[in-house]
Amino acid sequence: MSIDRAQPLRLGVLASGRGSNLQAIIDAIETGTLDARIVVVISNKREAPALDRARRHGITEIFLDPKPFSGRPDTREAYDRALLDILQKYEAELVLLAGYMKIVTSVLVQAYPNRIMNIHPALLPAFPGLDVQKKALEHGVKISGCTVHFVTEGVDEGPIIVQASVPVLESDTAEALSARILEQEHRLYPRAVQLYAEGKLQVEGRCVRIQKNGSSSIPSADAV
Numbered sequence: 001m002s003i004d005r006a007q008p009l010r011l012g013v014l015a016s017g018r019g020s021n022l023q024a025i026i027d028a029i030e031t032g033t034l035d036a037r038i039v040v041v042i043s044n045k046r047e048a049p050a051l052d053r054a055r056r057h058g059i060t061e062i063f064l065d066p067k068p069f070s071g072r073p074d075t076r077e078a079y080d081r082a083l084l085d086i087l088q089k090y091e092a093e094l095v096l097l098a099g100y101m102k103i104v105t106s107v108l109v110q111a112y113p114n115r116i117m118n119i120h121p122a123l124l125p126a127f128p129g130l131d132v133q134k135k136a137l138e139h140g141v142k143i144s145g146c147t148v149h150f151v152t153e154g155v156d157e158g159p160i161i162v163q164a165s166v167p168v169l170e171s172d173t174a175e176a177l178s179a180r181i182l183e184q185e186h187r188l189y190p191r192a193v194q195l196y197a198e199g200k201l202q203v204e205g206r207c208v209r210i211q212k213n214g215s216s217s218i219p220s221a222d223a224v
């Protein structure tokens, strides 16, 4: 069922670093290819360039310091409760992890079931975790790419929404491969969010069906 929205989809973005995926989302909104509005950008890193990017575009940005939450048994959950308070205060409908390098807990996942997306620079379920472009090269894969998925409590494990493939070249370094994958990330993430905004994503167990022209299908790599 597609959604005819009176108001743009309200996005909360969590980012820890450079923020190029955040920028791709901002650009897609500003050029009109993504019908959404970023209501808040939150970072666990005070110096994250992602916060500067938000500020430059007049978007509310918040540094949520993890330090006051450390040293207690429920450190990560307590941090996520504070995050959740902010996301709810700004009435975020969908949460985007955009280079957010902290594992989200059940606190956030249960408050936003199938309403948190992540982008990962590999073709999941291959190469979850960190340094994945280096691991892909070391493993000798011929094709890598990126994945947008819904976030569950397992790291990089949730239902896959869309993927894009990138050929691995014999001359590749981790940096060169990362740069080519990143180009695809910037193309893929706004499109996945737009599909959500249009109400075209239907989660059935592990599978995400994308409704196209009245019918639904499970997409293969590069399907969007």
Ligand code: GAR
Residues within 6 Å of the ligand: 015, 017, 018, 019, 020, 021, 022, 098, 099, 100, 119, 120, 121, 129, 130, 156, 182, 185
């Ligand atoms: C991106 O490549 C993103 O896929 C990756 O971090 C980078 C962030 O770049 N995320 C993960 O590895 C999450 N598991 P950005 O800050 O420029 O968007």
